[in-house]
Amino acid sequence: MENFELIRLLGEGGFGKTFLARVLDDKLKSETGEFIALKIPLNREREEGLIKELITNALFNLKLRGMKHPNVVSYLGFAKFKEHYGMMMEYVEGKSLRQEMAEKKVLSVEFALAIAEGILSGLTYAHKAGLIHRDINPSNILIASNGVAKLTDFGISNILGDTESRYGRMGTGTFAYMPKECVKKGYKEGFYSDTYSFGATLYEMVTGKLPFVGMSGIEIKKMILEQRPAPPIFLNQEVGEGLSAIILVSLSKEPEQRFQTAEEFLEIIKEYRRNGKDVDRYIKKVEEKKEPPKKRMFVPTGGWGEEE
Numbered sequence: 001m002e003n004f005e006l007i008r009l010l011g012e013g014g015f016g017k018t019f020l021a022r023v024l025d026d027k028l029k030s031e032t033g034e035f036i037a038l039k040i041p042l043n044r045e046r047e048e049g050l051i052k053e054l055i056t057n058a059l060f061n062l063k064l065r066g067m068k069h070p071n072v073v074s075y076l077g078f079a080k081f082k083e084h085y086g087m088m089m090e091y092v093e094g095k096s097l098r099q100e101m102a103e104k105k106v107l108s109v110e111f112a113l114a115i116a117e118g119i120l121s122g123l124t125y126a127h128k129a130g131l132i133h134r135d136i137n138p139s140n141i142l143i144a145s146n147g148v149a150k151l152t153d154f155g156i157s158n159i160l161g162d163t164e165s166r167y168g169r170m171g172t173g174t175f176a177y178m179p180k181e182c183v184k185k186g187y188k189e190g191f192y193s194d195t196y197s198f199g200a201t202l203y204e205m206v207t208g209k210l211p212f213v214g215m216s217g218i219e220i221k222k223m224i225l226e227q228r229p230a231p232p233i234f235l236n237q238e239v240g241e242g243l244s245a246i247i248l249v250s251l252s253k254e255p256e257q258r259f260q261t262a263e264e265f266l267e268i269i270k271e272y273r274r275n276g277k278d279v280d281r282y283i284k285k286v287e288e289k290k291e292p293p294k295k296r297m298f299v300p301t302g303g304w305g306e307e308e
């Protein structure tokens with residue numbers, strides 16, 4: 001007998017199909033609860049990736065399973081279903097941020113900031129555990145019916161492999177959230193890649209547009225490398241100058257000019273929510289981040305000096 005009964009398809013993405021499933025096995029049910037989200041890889045290749053990352057890499061599996069935070073969708077382990085391997089996840093009743101944006105087009109600043117605070121709290125927790133998400137975008141953010149925002153699909157990008165192959169499978173949709181280091185060889189991904197992707201998500205929430213819109217992946221890639229996004233305040237007056245500046249900092253081309261970790265981004269969002277009206281002080285603080293890092297050079301007087 002199978003351990004699960006599939007109830008309905010919740011959605012399909014680059015990795016696989018996600019179903020709402022009822023857990024039939026009593027022992028398993030006592031661990032997971034009656035309803036779970038079951039993610040089944042689209043094809044054999046993805047399944048092999050999953051087996052390699054989660055089943056043979058027990059440490060990684062344990063690390064994901066250990067992640068418990070109100071703003072992170074819990075991963076409940078791998079499962080066998082009809083000769084296939086899949087992932088069990090906490091089922092979140094509600095909708096994805098992608099659906100919410102499709103309905104509302106532009107979200108209110110207040111709502112967007114509440115989502116930001118939740119998601120960045122979850123991401124701070126993950127960054128402190130040493131995990132980079134690598135695929136933050138509105139379909140991986142779920143909004144539970146009680147309003148709590150939850151980040152899902154931690155670990156999936158590890159299963160999908162390097163960015164190039166991930167991008168190849170994603171099409172232009174998810175590409176729009178990728179920072180420079182993910183579209184250009186020779187750069188290293190880091191926590192700052194996640195803060196960029198969340199910045200692009202926040203940009204879309206408050207303006208209804210992506211920072212870069214192009215006809216093809218190649219065009220968007222060029223824009224990611226070369227162009228500056230229009231300040232959010234130009235697209236929506238409701239976005240104050242301070243928030244517009246914060247979002248632009250999060251989308252800086254150079255990783256070192258962005259928020260380095262989710263925590264840094266979170267602190268600024270919290271402060272803005274408390275004190276956003278004090279725009280001048282605020283913008284100054286954000287502008288400081290945009291200063292290019294000073295290069296150091298050797299000066300013959302015997303010390304290290306700043307280059308002009």
Ligand SMILES: Nc1ncnc2c1ncn2[C@@H]1O[C@H](COP(=O)(O)OP(=O)(O)OP(=O)(O)O)[C@@H](O)[C@H]1O
Pocket residue numbers: 010011012013014015016017018037039073089090091092093095096098135139140142152153174
């Ligand atoms: N744990 C969950 N609980 C409830 N609904 C979920 C859950 N996980 C996913 N979904 C729903 O299923 C949809 C598809 O999710 P899935 O992760 O399979 O693809 P995706 O997020 O669109 O793309 P990607 O492959 O980049 O993650 C989501 O947009 C969401 O609406």
Ligand SMILES: [Mg+2]
Pocket residue numbers: 013139140152153
């Ligand atoms: Mg997803």
